[in-house]
Amino acid sequence: MLKRMAIKNLTVFPEANLHFAKHLNIVVGENGAGKTHLLKMAYCVLAVSWEEGRKPINSAPTKAALQGRLAEKLVNVFRPEALGRLARRKQGRERCDIELRFSNKELDIDFSFATNSKSEVTLERAPKKWLEVAPAYLPTRELLTIYPNFVSVYDGHYLEFEETWRDTSLLLGKPLARGPKEKRINELLAPLEEAMGGSIELDRNGRFYLKNASGRLEMPLVAEGIRKLAMLARLIATGALLDKGYLFWDEPEANLNPRLVKKIARSIVALSAAGIQVFIATHSLFLLRELEMLLAESEPDVIKARFFALESTADGVLVTQGDSLDEVGEIAALDEELAQSDRYLHGVNS
Template sequence: MIERLYLNNFTCFDDSVFDFCKGINIFIGRNGTGKTHILKCLAASMKANALFSQSTSKTKDKFGDLLSEKLIGYFKPDSLGHLVNKYGLGAASVKVELTTGDIAYNFGERASLVKTDNNAYIEQPHFIYIPPREMFSLFEGFISLYERREISFDETYLDLAKAMDVSPLKNEALKRAKDMLAPILAKWNIDVMRKGNRFYVIDDSQEYEAHLVAEGLRKVATILYLCINGELRPGSILFWDEPESNMNPNLISIIVDLLMELAQKHGIQIFLSTHDYLLSHKLSMMAEYAEETSPAMRFFSLYKDGHRVEAEIANQLVDIAHNPILEEYSAFYDLENEYIKRHNERV
């Protein structure tokens, strides 16, 4: 698992340390507080480490090249140095602590390459990164287009497309994979299939092209297929940026049940960012009232204090003072009461 992340002068972070749990790690905070940056930093570092294991050259310079490439590919800055906090001291450093070892590196604001002391592959779990925009309907021709043309999607979309390009499992392996999907399959008669370069959803025995299915359903179907083809597997790591994007609340409830199942029964370490009240507070409710049957959970509330991004950390949302999701809902409740009061006074 990923145990800890150190960020020093990296993007919007000054000097931050994040201690993770082995279950579900949830990041909340207003836009611009670095939730996605944490997920991408972890995933880019692990992707470079994975590529280093396949490299014939096992030198610090080669590892640095791969880290540079993945940071630029995942964040899409004009230059590597733009990932340095402009209010910092001109250099950024990152350290990802895994159970098996550390991935540590640094770079300056004028640097074109990352510097690292790592010259050996750090054993790590398989991982999947799911960005906010769905890939289910975009898959057809996406990989060849990305590799041949300059397009606005970052590399997290390419990596997801490549994961979706893997063929489904068979026989007993497929049965075990579908066991991970129990929360979805128990509430929804759905299946996913691929024909050529197109995906289809089978809902109540009716087949629909990916383009004809609502975006929220496409995101659920993506998770379904990643389990079916073994890319989301027991003991792996799942990064999911804004799962709630374009999802109806009834799907959010299914997603919460799925996350609980993946973490508790299948040992998948989960990192997700969210702005959704139902998603964050239902997870917190499970942590608070169903401790014996729930996986470990940790909430990270990111907020700005001047130019600094601070982090408040707790195992339940009730212990978080900076909760912008709850603050907006409380403000809406107060506004509604004010309108009701004015209406009653007029009547």
């Protein structure tokens, strides 16, 4: 479990110390407030640890091994012109400092880089072991329609796509999980397959299909909202989202109608209860309300949640955090939706 992430001078953030919940973590803010940057920073560190640990010949983590790999991952995921562009720019030369703390202290890591850094971070604390499970990052765009040959093309050419697309495509292509895990997987899949009207199938040519009683439907012919559900279903079916894993999901509600958003909210809560530490970024009042209602229905202490509100100021983005949406105060992105509801009701009733 990732317990805490402290950042200083990261892009739009002067400083923040985020304390995460064991199960569900929700980052809320307007577009441009840095929601995605927080998810990507945490993801990059976890992904590098897992990728290095699964190499055929690996030793214990060292500063020499990690300094270049962390920088490479940050550049490939954030896509700046140079690593130093991720450091918040102020007068003079500044450093960006990152600290991650885990329930297993052997995974703790501290590193930094300056505004003129290009290809290496400075590691102040190296972990003593590698992460044993792969983190999953779901971008706002679905990936099933571009999956055929995407990884091979990405590895063989320079493409202006962030590396999370490649990482997630690798997880989507894993074989289906078999054995004792199948019962729990089927329980998590059932509501998603009901919402999709079928199950997801990957053929030998690397093409995904929606399979139902009428046959198979090519993924490009499936509605985009259903394709987003299908990505989540596939990661569950392969076992990637099972047994103390990590899920980062950027705007789960994007391109979904309210009915499907409700299904997504229920799946997010179910995954959290199953032991996945979930991090989502959103500015959807509808999704937040669904999550709050589902959390209220759950047994006390079964699902621990944490909310993070981002507010843009003249001095940068400030982070307020609490165990409920009420504790983080007013959020501009949500206030606009509430104000619109008030205007509509006033107009109808006048």
